[in-house]
Amino acid sequence: MNSPLDRDLSCALGNLLDRQSIPTVNVTRILERSSHQRSRQPTLRVRLGATLAVAAMIIIVLTADAQRGWALGIGGHRSLSEVLAQAFKLLHLPMPTDATRFNLRIENYQYADESRIQAVLPFRLIEPSGIPARYDVTIHGETRRNGNIGIYWLRKRSPTTYKGAKAISSDSIEVDEFVHGHALGIPPSLPDKSVVIEFNPDGSLKRAHEIVVGERAVRRFTIRNVDIAVIVNQRRPDPIADAIQSAMLSKAKEVGGFHRW
């Protein structure tokens, strides 16, 4: 503060601010404003309530494991692991028990809108041949009052083969392989075949459908009053998907819930 400019600045500011005519302090008005400000502040009870609510949410999130957390997240009555266990049982495939092989960690999720949730859950499946293969389960869940509705794709991680599916209301799913599938990254011209298996809320099989879509064809189907649907996609040269699909189809035929489109 020793340079001429510093001294000039001190001087100038002194002159400038000291020259301002300072209005008289209105203590009454200040006290009024103060009490008004205090009344606008949330009460201790409200603050405490908000803090407790936030703490409770954090505790719920932290204590729930990935599977339970996901089930809570979509408001479902069953966890994903239960649904998948049912699917594996149905498929006569060994249920992975090792946490590292049955990895349900949520890798990526996004909220399509307020009610719909998408997630990709990676896990490794030991095939009957003993060769481990990495699969992704893509979940499209929609919360509804009596449970959750979800479409689960069992998909080999590579090469990428997606099918498009979307829930169009709380009790129906529209699957449009090519139109919506293309938007999801599905090559539009691949011949494809799928099986849709619907589960009841108690985990029992409701019915199953096989869908065959020809090259460049566009076909839509709608499943109504579905609780859970598992869609296994198949690319023709994929023997693993073939095996899964055959198992599903044969089981579905046994149960008697098979419908062909």
Place this chain on the structure above:
Amino acid sequence: MNMIASTDEPPSRDREALVRSAIAGERLGLEALLHEIWPSAFKIAWSVLRNSVAAEDAAQDACAQVVAKIVTLRSPEAFTIWFYRIVVRASLRYRAQPVDSLPDTLPAALAPIEDRLDIEQQILRLDRSLRVVIVLRYYFNCTSREIATILRIPAPTVRFRLAVARKRLRHALTASSSGDQR
């Protein structure tokens, strides 16, 4: 945190006593403290807003906050910095106001008049963020660390702003004086 010996402020011990009595809930102490801090509040607010009406409102708002929150102040020694921060924040909440015109006449003792008007005009033309730093530094004698605490910005940022403001003022004053000579 050290007390700041600002230009027009009484010894810190007097203020500290007032702060202590205000924290203790004594009405007279609180009123005396308001009388004591009002000029500083108005000056800081005016230096940010450059408008008397808005500055009075902002200063009142800041003082009301002081009244409402002083019981939460743990250390009376930290009052001044805390108070400056409240005033600055209350002032910065106001949008840009029409600037008060500077008086045409100055006390005769202040010479040379043109130079002083010039530098004052240049200070008032600085951006808000630079002006408030300059005022806290050169009028209220705050250190860079204290200004950083008041504005909740890092101390190097304060030093940077001070340097920028000084540079701009120097440049503007040099330009205007060379223009006069021509």
